[in-house]
Amino acid sequence: xxxxxYLVTPGPTPxxxxxLAATALPMIHHRSADFRGTFTRVLDRMRAVYRTENDVxxxxxxxxxxxxxxxxxxxxxxxxxxxxxxxxxxxxxxxIAVGYGLDVEHVRYPWGELPNADEIGSRLEExxxxxxxxxxxxxTSTGGVADxxxxxxxxxxxxxxxAVDAISSLxxxxxxxxxxxxxxxLTSSHKALMCPxxxxxxxxxxxxxxxxxxxxxxxxxMDWQRAIGAQAKGETPFSTAISLVRGLxxxxxxxxxxxxxxxxxxxxxxGRAARAGVKAMGLELFSPDADSSAVVxxxxxxxxxxxQAIVASMREASGVTIIGGQGEQRGKIVRFGHIGYVDVQDxxxxxxALERALVEAGADVGRGTAVxxxxxxxxxxxxx
Amino acid sequence: xxxxxYLVTPGPTPxxxxxLAATALPMIHHRSADFRGTFTRVLDRMRAVYRTENDVxxxxxxxxxxxxxxxxxxxxxxxxxxxxxxxxxxxxxxxIAVGYGLDVEHVRYPWGELPNADEIGSRLEExxxxxxxxxxxxxTSTGGVADxxxxxxxxxxxxxxxAVDAISSLxxxxxxxxxxxxxxxLTSSHKALMCPxxxxxxxxxxxxxxxxxxxxxxxxxMDWQRAIGAQAKGETPFSTAISLVRGLxxxxxxxxxxxxxxxxxxxxxxGRAARAGVKAMGLELFSPDADSSAVVxxxxxxxxxxxQAIVASMREASGVTIIGGQGEQRGKIVRFGHIGYVDVQDxxxxxxALERALVEAGADVGRGTAVxxxxxxxxxxxxx
Numbered sequence: 007x008x009x010x011x012y013l014v015t016p017g018p019t020p021x022x023x024x025x026l027a028a029t030a031l032p033m034i035h036h037r038s039a040d041f042r043g044t045f046t047r048v049l050d051r052m053r054a055v056y057r058t059e060n061d062v063x064x065x066x067x068x069x070x071x072x073x074x075x076x077x078x079x080x081x082x083x084x085x086x087x088x089x090x091x092x093x094x095x096x097x098x099x100x101x102i103a104v105g106y107g108l109d110v111e112h113v114r115y116p117w118g119e120l121p122n123a124d125e126i127g128s129r130l131e132e133x134x135x136x137x138x139x140x141x142x143x144x145x146t147s148t149g150g151v152a153d154x155x156x157x158x159x160x161x162x163x164x165x166x167x168x169a170v171d172a173i174s175s176l177x178x179x180x181x182x183x184x185x186x187x188x189x190x191x192l193t194s195s196h197k198a199l200m201c202p203x204x205x206x207x208x209x210x211x212x213x214x215x216x217x218x219x220x221x222x223x224x225x226x227x228m229d230w231q232r233a234i235g236a237q238a239k240g241e242t243p244f245s246t247a248i249s250l251v252r253g254l255x256x257x258x259x260x261x262x263x264x265x266x267x268x269x270x271x272x273x274x275x276x277g278r279a280a281r282a283g284v285k286a287m288g289l290e291l292f293s294p295d296a297d298s299s300a301v302v303x304x305x306x307x308x309x310x311x312x313x314q315a316i317v318a319s320m321r322e323a324s325g326v327t328i329i330g331g332q333g334e335q336r337g338k339i340v341r342f343g344h345i346g347y348v349d350v351q352d353x354x355x356x357x358x359a360l361e362r363a364l365v366e367a368g369a370d371v372g373r374g375t376a377v378x379x380x381x382x383x384x385x386x387x388x389x390x
Numbered sequence: 391x392x393x394x395x396y397l398v399t400p401g402p403t404p405x406x407x408x409x410l411a412a413t414a415l416p417m418i419h420h421r422s423a424d425f426r427g428t429f430t431r432v433l434d435r436m437r438a439v440y441r442t443e444n445d446v447x448x449x450x451x452x453x454x455x456x457x458x459x460x461x462x463x464x465x466x467x468x469x470x471x472x473x474x475x476x477x478x479x480x481x482x483x484x485x486i487a488v489g490y491g492l493d494v495e496h497v498r499y500p501w502g503e504l505p506n507a508d509e510i511g512s513r514l515e516e517x518x519x520x521x522x523x524x525x526x527x528x529x530t531s532t533g534g535v536a537d538x539x540x541x542x543x544x545x546x547x548x549x550x551x552x553a554v555d556a557i558s559s560l561x562x563x564x565x566x567x568x569x570x571x572x573x574x575x576l577t578s579s580h581k582a583l584m585c586p587x588x589x590x591x592x593x594x595x596x597x598x599x600x601x602x603x604x605x606x607x608x609x610x611x612m613d614w615q616r617a618i619g620a621q622a623k624g625e626t627p628f629s630t631a632i633s634l635v636r637g638l639x640x641x642x643x644x645x646x647x648x649x650x651x652x653x654x655x656x657x658x659x660x661g662r663a664a665r666a667g668v669k670a671m672g673l674e675l676f677s678p679d680a681d682s683s684a685v686v687x688x689x690x691x692x693x694x695x696x697x698q699a700i701v702a703s704m705r706e707a708s709g710v711t712i713i714g715g716q717g718e719q720r721g722k723i724v725r726f727g728h729i730g731y732v733d734v735q736d737x738x739x740x741x742x743a744l745e746r747a748l749v750e751a752g753a754d755v756g757r758g759t760a761v762x763x764x765x766x767x768x769x770x771x772x773x774x
Contacts, residue, residue, distance in 0.1 A: 011416065011418060011424070013416075013417055013418065013419060015419050017629060018417045018418070018419060018420065018629070018632060019417070020416070020417055021416070021417045026414040026415075026416070026633075027414060029413055029414055029586075029633060030410040030411060030413055030414035031410075032395065032397075032404070032405070032410070033397055033402045033403070033404055033405045033580075033586060034395060034397065034402070034711070035397060035399050035402060035711045035713070036402065036587070037713070038705065038711055039705070040395070040705075040711075066450070066451055066452050066587065066588050067450055067451050067455070067611065068450050068611070068628040068629040068630070069628075069629065070610070070611050070628040070629075071451070071455075071611040071612075071628075074610045074611050078608075101610075102610045105608055105609075105610055106608045106610075107608065194629070196417075196629060202413075202417060202631060202632060202633040202634075203420070203450065203629045203630060203631050203632060203633075204450050204588045204631035204633075204634060223608065224462075224489055224490045224491065224607065224608070225489075226454070226458045226485075226486050226489055226490075227451065227452070227454050227455040227458050228455075244452040244453075244454040244455075245401060245402070245452040245453065245454075245578070245580060245587045246452070246587060247586060247587050247588035247631065247634070248402060248586060248587060249410075249413060249586040249587075249588075249633075249634075250586075250588060250631070250633075321422065321423070321424075327418070327419045327422055327424075329419070329421070
């Protein structure tokens, strides 16, 4: 019999069986009345998740292609842009922008720290003339969730567009596209939207749309104007991952049926549970010890313990998949993802498996304390 | 009760229930031992389908993104390239190449005609110094399948790389990547590979790979070197459509279990059936009346009959989805796709539905002759 699996990672995330069933419906054509209704409904409800009246564009791709599209559709070679990073994915913004020949000012926060709105605002004023500020909301490499609202407020009126990677944060933690004045907000299907990977999204403000007209960087498949033109007819410009769109239709029923506030509270409580469990075991957090860390809990490994080996051992011994550190944190931290179709039993399973793996690796951790602490923290009421 | 649906289109194509079931398995992580085995097995067997020893790269995207990648990864701004088109999708090659600032020589054949290898060879010699020749194997807009082998032979030794859009042809009709000397061959999941849309592939020769090193056009998500680096570790550089890869694993079992020759014969006979039925009804073919037209059968509409209305009427009255004409042929032709999980019963259903729709539109077509003619043509033995 195949082993049971527990997926406690920030993307892919577990997919509800009802969503999986919808992805397995017999194929229909993407340019047909059969699909158009589903597609239009999905786009409308994505606007509700984004809290926006702007166009939301759907692409068949991973989220990284949407990030690239926010460079290629907004800029011309040599354009000045500001990138703010606080982890692996923020640094990806810089890598893409440099690769596209932009004049990149990179405000690089150490991994684990959170960006400061005032510093960003001052730097933007110093350099002057930046076309776009690229931000990361939740950087899953660290578990840090930045205060995008404060940064957007601080730089409002600067003339720079604000583009936000909300790939792992949208529908997990509060994000107000319109109220916060965000011009471009990106996400993808396999995070808090509880679907398989393969769809990416970009919410585009009128100002961002206008910027595409003078942006001369080459793009075709991810061209926003092409997508907008097709979507106005209830279509996509190119073949689309129909099965995933049908899955998302069901997932959006679930998310919006409970309401976004319920989703945010659910994730906040899962973050509390994970942090309480980790600390009860005697481990140190790498992600900020704050309610904002509702997407990923990143955990420092004790000295002489290799995080990659712990991840492998948890999977082999317990069937639990978590992930290790990326880039400079590889081996030093491990990470639980707790967005989407995850409940506190998954957190308990992951904590129990982590404890077991650490004990087997000879680490000195508290036994039997993590799971009760997690359940207790999870049960605490959340102040309104 | 929902109406039954028959999908007789060249992409998406019907997906076997076993493949759909595999796409609905519980989610696993793309950087895990659970996925690595499936992924590596899929890539190995894609090489078998491609008939190549070259690297086959897998992307989460539609086929158009793979086409774009064959421009961005091979060329620098101003590079001279030759595009050969014989329909809508060949013209897309030119549109992408022009958009990327290349010096594009476009040998444009009228829709419905097939390219001539000697003409292409001569033009290539006349212009001199072309880096890449972009070809379309099957152009689904017309049903024409070009003799890519003859063209590749004619231009061998010219110094130009040969890039082929085999999106709707691979696994449907013979294509020998290595024996024909094709440097880049593209396909996608939702055609003869019998999967949902969302995966695209590029087979890359060592010469093409070498060309990426001097190609300065910007690319990130679809960068071939990144894909090769990750695939060497059994991974993808970015999140991948895991559920679709698992479906493809099952589809490849089916395709390679029977063998590629069986797949080619199956498609050849379906093409014969469709053409015999269409002609028995008294309609004219737009696609070439030849065994090479094994992917799509394109049918001229009688005068005063709107093809788009026929497509809509077939879906409403009979539940059969075919497609109309694209671009300049919109309204003038309709098209049956017969690749992948299609059998002669589907062709019979489509012919019966087409006959009914045409009769209802007042067209003068033979009644009751198409389906028997199709079944008879299908039953004829194929010469070895």
